Amino acid sequence: MEFNMKKVGFFTELPYGQLDVSGDEEFGFRPYQLLVSSIAVCSGGILRRILNKQRINFDDLHIKADIERNEEKADRIEKIHLHFTIVSSDIDDKKMQKAIELTTKNCSMVQSVIESIEITKTFEIK
Template sequence: MEFNMKKEAGFTTNLPYGELHIAGDEEYGFRPYQLMTSSIAVCSGGVLRKILEKKRIAFSDLRIQADVTRNDEKSGRIEKIHLHYIITGEELPLDKIEKSIELARKNCSMLQSVIDSIEVTETFEIK
């Protein structure tokens, strides 16, 4: 990946899906903490989706709410990310969902990359 400085502020990079703008100021692009949080949430959710599909657990929707706790005394360091999965479906087996989330946690490369420096917690609800 190559990042190019923008004249006003921040950087850009070109990826197969398109151009990504990154900056400390939301006026000029996505903020780095937003991208890190998104990477962890979407990686976890993608792995969970695959696990549920492999277990043939029928669901119609999966949403993720991510709450971030940052430490302003340490340059805005991300201290904690809480992921809340909202899974929509009928007669979903709670025990299998819970085990699937545990398995997703172990197999999400982004979460595993930060596991020793950021506290990541998960909860879920069925709709």
């Protein structure tokens, strides 16, 4: 990836389009938002794949990401909590817990930060 400077922040051209990144939300995505989004969406994509492979039917999957930052250390992200809400009559708590564990093992974004950011996950079935 290559990043080019703009008046405020940077941008890169990707196959899907231009990605604008800036410390100021008026001019692009903030770096921490992209990091948290990468971890949440990677986890969600892996979970979706696992559920599909297990032939578990579901109507919706929602992810809420809560973060804790440390102001004393450059606003470092210390913890990300992912809460998955799945709409399905085809899964129970035990199967979902197993799927969440597999998600952690197989998400490259989680594995990339696992020793520096605490990642926790919970779920609810509707």
